[in-house]
Amino acid sequence: MPTQWIKTLGLGLAFTFATTLANAATLKALTDPSFVPFEMMDPASGEMIGFDMDILAEVAKRAGFEYDLKTMDFNGIIPALQTRNTDIALAGITITKEREKIVDFSDPYYDSGLRILVRSNNDQVETIQDLKGKKVGTKIGSTSYNFLVQELGEDNSVTPYPGSSDMYMALMSGAIDAVFYDAPNVGYFSSTKGKGRTKVTGPLYEGQQYGIALVSGSPWVKKVNKALAGMKADGTYKTIYEKWFGTMP
Structure with missing residues (x-):
């Protein structure tokens, strides 16, 4: 194989690998479109806003991933995680023993x-x-x-x-x-x-208690928990909480 082909192939493989890593760091995220004030559509911007949306944005920044957010009726969210059609979800999801059998949860955040x-x-x-x-x-x-x-x-x-x-x-x-x-x-x-x-x-x-739900065996659970713990320790969680609910108890 000519040297130039080898170089080209090497560059191509490197590009493919880098692209794969980038894609791996973009998680498919789901939320319920109407669980106010946790998640709701802002009619002015057309964007999802709310307590959960602020939590997700901050967790993603600290844990080191980007996300592609979609909405779905609540009853379809756990099945979507179970079938791995999505990676992560925030929608006021209560942590239960039954759900823990099929998805992973972060530490409680609410x-x-x-x-x-x-x-x-x-x-x-x-x-x-x-x-x-x-x-x-x-x-x-x-x-x-x-x-x-x-x-x-x-x-x-x-x-x-x-x-x-x-x-x-x-x-x-x-x-x-x-x-x-x-x-x-x-x-x-x-x-x-x-x-x-x-x-x-x-x-x-x-x-x-509500938790952030992830696919079973997700490698992001520890990073998500670390992000949540950091937010609570430095006051960021309190700021987000009081933005949506008033004085934090």
Whole structure:
């Protein structure tokens, strides 16, 4: 083989290898398009914004990867990770034993739970037991749906919705009596679009922790955890938290 061909081949292989490394450092990322204030579409810019989006951007910078972000209904996110159609996801994903069997999670980055939301003139619902016999909305594929079925039984009027906005609109229109869902999302809606028309009631149920989900065996888990730990240590996490939720407890 002529020397020039060898040089050309060597340069080509080097270029291919470098390209592969670059591509390997660009992760396919997924989020839910409507879990406010964790992730939501900014109508002005057309970009996804929110608490999770700020966390992802900072983690990526510190861990050393870029990402190509796509949106998907929440119930499709874990299956997408399981089939390796995506690499990483942030969408207020609760860490559960069942999910840990099929995907990897980062260390917890947010403490949450489940709350009840009703119309402001509803004084009959104070606990989850008061939801028996009533029409209750929650989100498809969420831990809140599983919890409701467990507490109220299969023969109840639990309606799973594909998006959180759908169940909130159903509540305000009177199509359902209550919403049972993640506490920060319920609280945010009640203080913004649902202000004066809805209220959060009852205790916090099933304390939960959110984690960044990655494909099983992902080499990025340790780097993601290191990034999260650094953000908490230097105050960056606190700054992001208070931007979206107010004073950090």
